[in-house]
Amino acid sequence: MNREKILDYLYGEMAPDEKVVFEKTIAINAVLQKEIDEFQMVREYLGQSKDQTGSPIQMVVNAPVRRNLWNRWWTVAASLLLLLMAGKFLDLRVTIDQHQLSIGYGNLQSVSVDPNLELQQQYVMLGKSLGDLQSQLASYQEMVSHPEQTLPSGQKVDMRELAKMVGNMVEKEQETTENRLAEKILEDQQIAIQSMAQGLIRYWDEQRKNDLQMINTGMENLVRAVQMNSQDLTQFVNNTQQNY
């Protein structure tokens, strides 16, 4: 009885009126008082470790994606659609009727499981069917890896020739593209050279005019200077003759 009350009192889970009565009991009971004091001491020790907290070393929990049922059904529907499309190309057949699910392709015999059989027999049938299907798929894989293939139209194709043809087409296209690119570069270069030549001609023309003007001015100045010098020379000669 005391055990539960001690704990309720220590952890403050005692009703107020009950607490008053209990405290009166403690006051007159030295053994109970000692017990409560010692329990309180243990709690104080435990409290020393209260800040001893941490967090996970790493964030180890990642939020996984929780898909609801609706999404799952859409996934199934999409898978079936994909299977039917693949079946169209690979001549794969999936047949579902009232009693059987059959999967097969080409002219090979289809495999089936009859749900009316006993469960154990169904497992045996399913195992056999899966084995058959596996061997069919293996033969299909071998067929696909063969260099000579027959298209659904019946036309025979040599895969090596086809690869060569595609390679040639790619190479030719690449060559054409390179040629087009080279032509464009040449055209651009020609335009740039023409533009530069025209600019030079304009510059030279202007320069020539300036040079001519300068030469003419120089010539005029020279003629004038010569004339002046000639007058001076005549005067000098006359003066000299007069002195001698």
Place this chain on the structure above:
Amino acid sequence: MINQETSTSIDLVQRLRKGEAGAYQKIVDQWQNRVFNFALRYSNDQHFASEVVQKTFIQVFEKIDQLKDPSKLKSWLYKIASNNCCSEGRLKAKSNYTQLEEQNLHTLDLDTPAKRYEKAELKTVVEEVLQQIPDEQRQVIIMKEYEGLKFREIAEILGESENTIKSRMYYGLDAMRKILINKNLSKDLYHE
């Protein structure tokens, strides 16, 4: 009257059930430190605690549809963590004090070196003593002392009666009291 924590729990559980990954992340963010500390005190081993956190939140995600009352998320979460502590505890060896001491070095403490040393010693002693009492008593003491759960809540989490829980608590505290007295750790020494 529904408190803030309960209404948040209800909302998060409902959103998680609808498949919202954000709701799961919020539950993890809100609870991972508490679960970690609970497991750390139970085991005194950081790797153990990390394992428990990981397992607990994976189970929360996987079994959220099994939670009948979304307002009981807290109790349910502790129940899973508590079960994981028990199952993990059976597999792994207990106690690795080195890691806890290493962690202490990173906490800001303005005490003198001597006082710091004394406190660290005391913590180590308390953790050692806690590890010496039976698992079921330790679990109840941790939930009560460190997680602040009511006796009623602990009883709900552990699927026991309130009286059984109080009984475990009493015997747990009593066992710790005896060990501490045997170690000559009196209240006077603690208050020095």
